[in-house]
Amino acid sequence: MQNPYGQEQSRKAHLPHLQKRIYPGMVDQSFDSVQASSADKYYVQDGQRQQQQPHGYNNMYPDTSQTQSQQSIDQRANIGGAAVGQQQNQANQKIQGEQMPRPIKLLNAFNYRSGVADRFPTKSNNTPPSAGIPFLQIDEGQVGPKFMRATAVNTPQEADFSKQSSIPLGFIVQPLAETTSVEYANQVPELPLIDYGEEGPFRCYRCKAYVNPNMTFLDGGNKASCNLCQYINEVPVNYQSQLNEFGQRRDKLQRPELQYGAYEFKAPNSYINNPISNPVYVFVIDVSQFSQPIGFFHQIVQSIKMTLDYIQNAENAKICFITYDINIHFYNLPQDPNGEPNILWVGDIVDPFIPFPKEKLMLRVVEDRVKIDIFLDKLINMHNLESKKYQSPFLCTGAAISAAKQLIQMEGKFFSIHRLLGGRILVFASNICTTGFGSVNARDDPKAYNTDKEKTLLSPANDTYIKLSQECVNSRICVDLIYALKANTPIDITTVAPIATFTGGDLLYYNNFDINKHGEKLHYDIFRILTRTQGTEVAIKARVSTGLTVTEYFGGFGVKDQADFELSAIDSDKSIGFLIRSDDKLNEDAIAHVQFAIMYSTQFSERRIRVFNYCLPVAKSLNAYYKAADCETLSEFMVKKEIARAMSKGAKVTRENIINNLVNLLYVYRQKCAAQTSPSQLVLPDNLKLLPLYTLSALKSPVISTFINFSQALRMLPGCKIDEKIVSIYRLLKMPPSQMPYFFYPRVYKITDLGQPVRIFILMTIQDSTLGQYAEGQEVMQKPLLCIASMEKLGTQDAYLIDNSEYIYLYIGNNVDDNFIYNVIQSFLILNYQAFGYSNFSDLKFNGVTTFVPYEGSDASTTLWNFIEQIRYEKIGVAYAPLRLIYGGDTTNEKEFVETCLVEDSMDINKEFPYTDFLCMLHKLIRNKTQS
Ligand SMILES: [Zn+2]
Incomplete structure (x- = not known):
């Protein structure tokens, strides 16, 4: 038996999913000291994270929202399209790759602050931060984006806005998502738990919605108007409370279900059909x-x-x-x-x-x-x-x-x-x-x-x-x-x-x-x-305001077009999408309410009901609805919704649907929302300018990529490929939202620069010391700027780390400087060859050179290791990503790597689609539609 990852052999902590590492200067909170309590099991509690500044959120989208109020959306829309239009006019001129929309700028802006997590107050009605960067959700009476994300933060006023724009109104929910302790007032990483004994929580008599912060209490507190169906309920005597001068219940601050957007009730015995199992x-x-x-x-x-x-x-x-x-x-x-x-x-x-x-x-x-x-x-x-x-x-x-x-x-x-x-x-x-x-x-x-x-x-x-x-x-x-x-x-x-x-x-x-x-x-x-956290005997139901209807749910289980459904189990990695249809025109000042409820049994044999509440103000125009769309969630939603049907519809139709939806979305925007467009320009709404790139990444997934036609298949696929297609369908369907940004656009760090003196800064001077995953004074590496995910852009004289969340690749170019190899790579590999899956150091070959000078390990190689650990640590709720080693000249390894990681490149078989070509194809399809 060679190199099993058993207790003795593994060089890593036993709890990789924590991705917990003690950095110099960090308060040591070893896992052993916290594992006794179930509540703490996955997280590290930190007494220093008690200060909260709910309104200290720094918007991390300076190039989007800050300009929105000042610049007309049409002007901005053309910024993203200029490059493509240019190419159409001047066929010989290559598109300037740097001008195409990419998420790199936003990520670099975040990385520059090295781990200082932003705060997202959930009632801000802003598009939430990307699921791929650390942030804190401050629950202000609306569920946070770690649990539930909307495709658009507004609901369409006209019933057909959604159909017209091809922007479905829907949600991606990760009901048991892992969070950090600072997000809750009680400083534990669990939602408030409320026990109303045998009576159970107060619910609307008509629609059965659970009591929530948006119910209006009337008549001195004796009555409650349901925010979902408007029914006026009698409040049970023992749940009544007097109202203050603002019409608010006086006990509001004592009752989490009247304050927060996310909470749990203990289920009364009458809700329990079966004895609850121990694991x-x-x-x-x-x-x-x-x-x-x-x-x-x-x-x-x-x-x-x-x-x-x-x-x-x-x-x-x-x-x-x-x-x-x-x-x-x-x-x-x-x-x-x-x-x-x-x-x-x-x-x-x-x-x-x-x-x-x-x-x-x-x-x-x-x-x-x-x-x-x-x-x-x-x-x-x-x-x-x-x-x-x-x-x-x-x-x-x-x-x-x-x-x-x-x-x-x-x-x-x-x-x-x-x-x-x-x-x-x-x-x-x-x-x-x-x-x-x-x-x-x-x-x-x-x-x-x-x-x-x-x-x-x-x-x-x-x-x-x-x-x-x-x-x-x-x-x-x-x-x-x-x-x-x-x-x-x-x-x-x-x-x-x-x-x-x-x-x-x-x-x-x-x-x-x-x-x-x-x-x-x-x-x-x-x-x-x-x-990981699991729930069993799961029942799920989403309720929505009058005038809206939940039409389907989709997820790892496929598609369910019923009002509610059951599963044997759910865990912290699983997400569920649901689609909402708008039936009527809404009032201008209306607010649409959505309540997602999941009943499940915990691993500690408790039956619970988890409730999430979300409010959507009305988008009064089609243009406003476009502006309210959340690019990342929308991309995820549109792809998963179609993929969930791939088994019954086939890959071809799935692919066509995904492209047609995207083309229609951009076409209608161009026709109805953008002004003064030249036919030679591809017009992308500013907030959705990454939508084509994210869609392209999904189209390269084995299940729907077209590059496999018969003759190609024979050349490249000696064995069975249909199995891989099915696996890729489920892999995508079950991918947690926190992993999707890496799937859409992997992070490419040039590490050749890391060999220089360690760039660390200490965060003690920052006034707001609540830093999410990091403690004040902790040393963190300042990340190098992210690179474009394309082989063409990777220099042969440099080395890179490429993180697609499933794996972290160490890519070493053909012509990397000898000093760098000696000082960094060589000692790094000597120390860490097992982490790459080599059982003997002598198995490791480097550009034909097999003899390494034994080296104790330099500061620079330690820096590199710390950097890798930091990347892992920052990802909460994502499975551990092992390391892979790739050499510039190694064609066999590189192939897999190109296909899975460098999403801007063409697939190597028939050169379909590099990112530039894909934008040109979209432009052409939109023009065809305009002319027809
Ligand atoms: Zn109701």
Whole structure:
């Protein structure tokens, strides 16, 4: 076994998702000191962050909003388009790349302040800060953007503004998003929790909205007018309060639900249908001849073993291990931890059963810990390939999932014959399921790509796993599928995926699995699944003002066009979109209200209702509606909404819809909102000038990119590609909003300059010492200016760090200066080669030179490491990003890198689309529309 990321081998902290690092001068708040309390588990509490200046928000969009009042939108609109128009007129003249809209300027403005988080007062009615930079949401009675973001901060007054402009009115919600402690008055990173006992919270009798800061209390406090449906409610006697001279309830400051936009209620018993489960995890692990040689099996066992210390509510959590190849194996552990486990092979894989009473299979994480550790060590030996007499090439993954489901259902029946308790099943597989229940056949047809026939490939071959997923949802069971495969092994993931996606689980897929390259990522992915905040038995409903209607929800589960829906589970990484239709014309001074409510059970067996409130003033004109749009959220919404339908509509239609929406949005703006436009100019609304770039990034996602036509597919794709398409659909759908900005435009830092004396400044002189993730006086690196994400712009004499949030790439140009290599890169690599997935330093080759002079490590290489750690630390709520090493001349590595990172470049196959060409294509399509 080579280089597993176990306890001994890993050079990093055990809690990478915290991305917690103690910088020189920082107050040491080690994780151990805070982990005892569940509330603190994911966060670092900081006593120094108590000062709050709710109105100290610095607008970080100087080039947008500051000019808005002074300059007409038409004048500004043309700024972004001038370059493209020029190119149309002068065909030989290249577009000046620097003039095209990019998010770099805003990010540099933020980076310049090195980690000083802005404050966003939620009632400001400004477009919120990007989800990709640290900021503090100050809840002023409206939910903050870390939980809920609108495509536009105003609602259209005319019902058809939304349709006309192609700007859908909708929200992206991340209900269990992680936040920092300073965002709440009570200084803990949890929402205020309110308990009204058996009576439950006060709700509108007509629309069932929960009491919130926007309800108006009347008649001396005896009555309340609902802000959503206007119904005048009688206030229950024990919830009444006198009103002050401003008509406000006198107890307002004592009641979080009358003050804040986001809060939680304890659910009364009458809301609880089923007994609430303690956490149950069943690990279903592939021990076949495929799984072992690639190091997958060994890594899984190691990672589970070291993660068990960190799972939430471990005292009450139960786990069970099932392994499988052509049979399913169950383990009954003896009382004596050192005794031999009793293994039962179940050969009936068509209709599998549980061979032991369930209480013999389930283990208590804390109480049985010694037993578990000894067993896991033995498990590796038990399934040692060399000791196995017979190796079957078949794998019964479906049957193993079905058995795990039965086991959890039995666990529920222990309490009551009719009641179900739920749990989470983590399924690890290294090949296609070829035998027994749920077996599938590899299918792919490159000829169908980008045609109407493709949707057949994107639809499941049969409904076995859809039915199984429904049974799981009914039993509150959530399933994660984790695949590690040899290069392009077809597994018909289209058919199998619903068991994970429909139940609220994760679908993880490592193609061409290499333990050195992917072991670290696999480890942290398992860690994240087992340690993040989760909710089970989830019910979701969004309520909106009269005149508006919620028409659909979309997310990792696909599309749901109903008023409310249920999921087995939700976690802090998952987001949900919902679309609102405007039915009537609204009054000029009206305010549209939206209330999102999610009922769920915590891992500590409490049933809760989380409530988010959002107000949207009315946009009185189409132009005002355009101005109210939030580019980042709108891009995310438009892409995810279409992608969620890709399975039923096919990639071609999805792609066309995305482009048509964008063209129509820009066309109508040009026709109705912009003045004096020359046909030679591409007109982009100033606040939406990044929309084409973000759309382009999405179009390069494997699922909808057109570059895969048949002949290209044959050249570049020796194996199955449809699996990757499906994986990319779900990857995008489940991507948390905080990761989207990196997907839209990765951050490229030139690090050649970092070799100079460390540029650190101490933030002690800043008056407002509440700095978000950083404490006063803490040293932080000043980041170098961001570069354009294009290979053309990367100098061969420089080195770069490229962060797309999934990975951080260290890119070293061909002709980097020798001194830099000696002083920085070489010592950095010597110290950190394991972080790049190399088990031996001698494996690391540098531009043909394999011999390094051993070097103890320079200040400059320490600086580089600190910088990487700082980038990781600043991202809250994003999974740990491992490092990758890329050399300038290395074509194989570079290909993957170009495709995933440098979003301004063309794909390397047929040169479609560099950013410049894409803008020209949009311009042409808009002109065609104008002329037709
Ligand atoms: Zn109501």
